[in-house]
Amino acid sequence: MRQLFTLLHIQLWFTYMHIKYFYCLALPLLFALTPLAAEPIKVSAEKEMELLAVLQSDAPAADKALACKKLAIDGSAAAVPDLAKLLPDPQLQSWARIALEVIPGPEADEALRKATQSLEGRLLIGVINSLGVRRDAKAVELLTKRVADKDVEVASAAAVALGRIGDAAATKTLREALVNAPKPVNSAIAEGLMLCAEQRLAGDKAAEAIEIYDQVRIAQVPNQRFLEATRGAILARKDEGITLLIEQLRSPEKRLFQLALSTAREFPGSAVDKALAEEVANLNPDRGALLIAAMTDRPNTVVLPAIVKAAGTGPKEVRIAAITALSRVGDASTVSALLETALDGDADLADAAKATLAELSGEKVDSQIAALLPAATGKQLSLLIELVGARRIEATAALLKALDSNETNVRTAALTALGETVDAKGLPVLIAQVATPKRAEDAAAAEKALKAASIRMPDREACAAELSAAVDNAKALPLKVKLLEVIGAVGGKKALAAVGMAGKSSVPELQDVSTRLLGEWTTEDAAPVLLELAKMPGHKYQGRAIKGYIRIARQFVLPEDLRNEMCAKAMDAAKQPGDKKLVLVVLQRYPNESTFKMALAALKVADLKAEATGTVMSIAQSLASKGVDVKDQLANAGIEKVKVEILKAEYGGDSGKKDVTAILQRQATDLPLITLTDTTYNKSFGGDPAPGSDKRLKVQYKLNGKPGEATFAEGALILLPMPN
Structure with missing residues (x-):
């Protein structure tokens, strides 16, 4: 138990020292944990003796620091x-204090109090901090005197330590000090009082906490306090x-308004x-929009009708904020209002409503949208179909019916929705739409829908x-081409076989x-197919096939x-050329003895000599760096x-x-x-x-004493030609 307390105690203390709002969040936990130090502790006497022997020796400071750290558990x-x-x-003081802050019993308190009599500056501040961590009530008197210390940092540390102790005497000292303390110390005194107030709240003494908070609010303290x-x-x-809280929301000061928003949450x-x-x-609209966001961050208690009302009327900024908020807190009861807004002439409002309708959670929302679909017409029909696709609602029958509409936008929306909703059994429907679209202008939408449906099928091999x-x-060649495009997007073994056969x-x-x-296949099993096509006599696209094959060798992990x-x-x-x-x-990118031999062989091909020379030398350098002798x-x-x-x-x-x-001289x-x-x-x-x-x-250079000059385009291989 003590080990747990020690780790939490240290972590919370350092968090407190670095985070402004620590006392608001972590301090109640620290207060709850502190009594653990008073429980019976089982320590290893043997380990303690070993660690004390280190402290008593001439060991290096690092060893003593580690011993102190371990004494926090076994001391x-x-x-x-x-x-x-x-x-x-x-x-070593800070290391010693880590242990002293958690060792139970009055001895550690007494040692820390005694140390304040002889220390100064940063060392004194450290000990004062530790007294606060231990919440040593017997230290209140000496800390009270230190609050008036001429050293502002010492006085500030004493004030915070009193706040951590937080008993009646410490609180009285701080409340009295806040009235007359010098300005540089006021911030620390106020911080100490915040800590006292937090303890009062933790102890169900809200009235006392309120008195403290109110006193700080009317005092001359920094803005943060x-x-x-x-x-x-x-x-x-x-x-x-x-x-x-409402007063702060109405305050003309931005900092108070922001405080109210965070506190409301x-x-x-x-x-x-x-x-x-x-x-x-x-x-005003800007603040209203921000308040809507804060209200939405309270999803369990938010007044939903108020959000719906704000989404329907009022300034545009507030409406958009409310519409967006409904994506988090809305339900089926908000669908009707959102549908109305989604048909609004203002594109921003309409788009926001559509986005929210697409994100609303709940099967009741799906049911409501599907129920409205059969009787809908015009813009509402297009909207509902779009939502069916976005939410992937099963409504195949209604969507097929919509394909007979005289309105292009309705048919396009229906095809798009079918692409997002049909299952494997519905795939033939989309294939038929691609094969024999009822209207020529629907062909492109049908192809997109078929591709969208195909690539999301769970069994791509069956697809x-x-x-x-x-x-x-x-029968028609253009249709074959279109379907092959879709097969290529699906991928897999059967798709590869079909594309290869074509x-x-x-x-x-x-x-x-x-x-x-x-040439764009994403798996290496396309390589043999491409090589076979590249070798086919008279094949019109041999060059493209071999390039695709080489791409796999170059880019894939093999x-x-x-x-x-x-x-x-x-190469064969x-x-x-x-x-x-x-x-x-590829040979140059992956140097090894086999690629070196292939590059050497390429030297014999006149059209490849220049590039092969560069490749040979590049691979030779790589092999030589690995200890391979390529001189001969x-x-x-x-x-x-x-x-x-x-x-x-x-x-x-x-x-x-x-x-x-x-740079080149170094690389030569x-x-x-x-x-x-x-x-x-x-x-x-x-x-x-x-x-x-x-x-x-x-580059101006010499090779074997002969001067030469060469110019290279950006990124080119730097192969210096042999001068004549």
């Missing part, structure tokens, strides 16, 4: 003398404090809700199978959609062996080490340049390839010297 009255000896030590006292005065009075009971509801109309069957049955067709349009969808194998197959299948160069990019392989490939000297390097554009000579090796520290020039060179403009890197 007893026997530890007090050794801990007290550390109170004058600037390094006045606000704290006002909050306390309102809450301590309970329902009788409502009048004072925590006010107990339901009587205040009626008062808040009546007050909305008395405030893909049904769509694939529709592709097979479709790619093998002799019809160019199907080859087109297939390779395009496969086992190294599989990626190496894919790169080899891609690629017909165009540009595609082979894309494979070189480079020599056999005609690439030998060279002496690289960077004479001058400049990076930038027309609007600015910077000298990057030193015995190969004519310069590998930068980051992925971009700007990051590697410490920033962008010419934002918004094209930049170049211009």
Whole structure:
């Protein structure tokens, strides 16, 4: 039990020291916990002796600090003398006080009181704080004297400590001191009185607490203390404090209005809700909107009719705030009013009402909307259909009926809602709408609805199978293409099979959609399909297929062996030099001995020589850094080490340049390839010297003593050409 108290005690104390409103929230808990220190404590005498031996030794300060911390759990009255000896030590006092604040018995109190007689400054303040933590009533007299101390910080600490003690004598001292105390100490005295008042409230002495709060409110204290006292005065009075709360809501001072809002949120009971509801109309629109938000933060007692009324009439700002609030506190009884507002000519009000209707919770709301649907017409029908979709209400029959409407917006809304609501059994309905729309202008909406419905189906394989069957049955080529687009969005094994089969067709349009969808596939199992298409003789989209295959090798997380194998197959299948160069990019991104061999082989292809050289050297550098000897392989490939000297390097554009000579000199090796520290020039060179403009890197250098000069576009591989 003591261990729990110790941890909570320390945490609450430090929270108090750093958070202005601590006493409002945490102090009652601290008061409730403090008696735990008086319970019988089981400590380890053996551990205590070991820890005291550390304090009595010449051990380093860090070891003694840790011992003090542990004595907070295993210390007893026997530890007090050794801990007290550390109170004058600037390094260890705070650690000693951690233990002294929780060790039970009068010995710790006496040691702390005695220390106040000889300490000064920060050390004295620390001990005073500890007396407050222990709520030592016998310290009231000495703390009373310290409230008048010439050192403002000492006086302030004494005032707060008296507040933590909070008995009748401490309270009397603080109330008397508040009248005549110097201004710099008034804030601490008021803070101490707040603590006293909190104790009175915790002890069911509200009348005494109110007296204290009221005294602070009329005293010359800092604004923060006045606000704290006002909050306390309102809450301590309970329902009788409502009048004072309303006064703050009406105050021209913003700080008091804000205080009233926060206090209203925590006010107990339901009587205040009626008062808040009546007050909305008395405030200007900005304040009225903020009060609505505060009322909504009391969902269990909020006066709902008042929110509904504010949503229907009054200033626009207040109406929107109330409409939005109904999304949290509204129910089926508010649907009718919200539907009316959702048809308002003011777009802001209408949009807010629609959003709230979409978010209202409860099956009764769904039932009410569905019940209105069959008889609705015009704008109301469109609105209800839109809500059916947004709330995903089952209303398939009514939505199908709406597809016969003469109004385009009604049919579009119905298709959209069907996309959000139909289950797997209703999918054929949307497929039919795509296949044979009753009106040409509905085709796009039908396709969107089918895609929306398909991608949310729980069994995507079954969905893909049904769509694939529709592709097979479709007579018109455009319909096949549209359905394949939807299948591609669904994904999965059956979808991949259907899209792949379309790619093998002799019809160019199907080859087109297939390779395009496969090029964007999100799983690696599309790779074999793409490779097969890339190898098909006469396939119109071979290039796109191989690029999609290379994309998977480049971007996906794959086992190294599989990626190496894919790169080899891609290099073999690629017909165009540009595609082979894309494979070189993959080899360079994933350097290993296999990719090194592939890059070396590419050196023999005339159209790839320049890019392959850069790739070979980049991989060689990576392998060499891992201890792999590639010297012989480079020599056999005609690439030998060279002496690289960077004479001058400049990076930038027309609007600015910077000298990057030193950076390139640091990165130069015995190969004519310069590998930068980051992925971009700007990051590697410490920033962008010419934002918004094209930049170049211009390098003057020597390779084996021969001077050369080269210019590289931003981000290009820095491969220094061998001078003639």
